[in-house]
Amino acid sequence: MAKLFRAVIMGPPGSGKGTISERIAQSFGLARLSSGDFVRENIAANTDAGVLAKTYIERGLLVPDHVMTRLLLPRLEEMTRHSWLMDGFPRTLAQAKALNSTCDLDLVISLNIPYETLKERLSDRWIHPASGRVYNMGFNPPHVQGRDDISGEPLIQHDDDKPEALVARLRHYKDVAKPIIDLYKSKGILHTFSGTETDRIWPYINSLLSTKIPSTSQTDTQRIPMP
Ligand SMILES: Nc1nc2c(ncn2[C@H]2C[C@H](O)[C@@H](COP(=O)(O)OP(=O)(O)OP(=O)(O)O)O2)c(=O)[nH]1
Numbered sequence: 001m002a003k004l005f006r007a008v009i010m011g012p013p014g015s016g017k018g019t020i021s022e023r024i025a026q027s028f029g030l031a032r033l034s035s036g037d038f039v040r041e042n043i044a045a046n047t048d049a050g051v052l053a054k055t056y057i058e059r060g061l062l063v064p065d066h067v068m069t070r071l072l073l074p075r076l077e078e079m080t081r082h083s084w085l086m087d088g089f090p091r092t093l094a095q096a097k098a099l100n101s102t103c104d105l106d107l108v109i110s111l112n113i114p115y116e117t118l119k120e121r122l123s124d125r126w127i128h129p130a131s132g133r134v135y136n137m138g139f140n141p142p143h144v145q146g147r148d149d150i151s152g153e154p155l156i157q158h159d160d161d162k163p164e165a166l167v168a169r170l171r172h173y174k175d176v177a178k179p180i181i182d183l184y185k186s187k188g189i190l191h192t193f194s195g196t197e198t199d200r201i202w203p204y205i206n207s208l209l210s211t212k213i214p215s216t217s218q219t220d221t222q223r224i225p226m227p
Pocket residue numbers: 011012013014015016017018019020121122124125126134135136137138139140196197198199
């Protein structure tokens with residue numbers, strides 16, 4: 001069997017992680033894993049970790065490391081036969097260390113996007129809360145204004161996407177991401193992409209991954225369901 005491929009995508013809020021992950025999953029057939037989706041699925045399924053996670057999310061807090069690792073690592077251990085790309089985890093150095101002890105990452109993509117660009121994008125971002133689907137009124141608008149394409153339900157805007165909250169969020173990201181980025185740099189697996197437009201960054205990511213991903217991992221396109 002060809003070697004499997006495991007990657008993580010990192011970047012500040014609004015940097016395009018979700019958008020780029022979707023493209024990578026489609027182009028290379030990696031399973032796309034999102035920590036936010038895992039959390040939402042666990043909440044919906046009423047698992048112990050999900051019930052606990054919900055108490056933090058309801059207060060607008062990050063889920064503590066030990067809950068996140070309990071929720072995610074067993075799922076990763078089940079994926080021994082899959083290549084995957086993870087979005088949203090690790091978000092702290094403790095999570096990165098826990099991930100390290102579970103699997104060997106092949107590659108980390110870090111997105112480096114100017115503050116002004118992030119501010120513009122997020123103030124234009126609308127979300128379908130039940131599914132996590134994301135729209136941008138300029139970049140990828142919904143078919144019907146203010147409505148989710150699939151369910152037709154209303155879209156909302158997050159309070160923390162407003163400019164005044166964004167400065168603090170970005171500062172927080174920089175602080176917590178730095179040691180994680182340093183860790184991956186020291187392992188020689190970090191690749192940083194800078195720019196203001198996803199469509200211009202994408203070709204570089206695409207060509208890097210073309211050289212790294214063994215062709216047999218490219219047959220396995222799927223979104224991983226809950227057990
Ligand atoms: N105008 C413009 N908008 C973009 C571009 N790339 C992505 N967007 C939009 C899509 C979304 O509404 C917003 C943020 O993109 P994503 O949700 O993919 O970002 P990310 O997953 O990093 O954000 P998150 O961590 O969930 O806050 O910006 C771009 O190149 N130009």
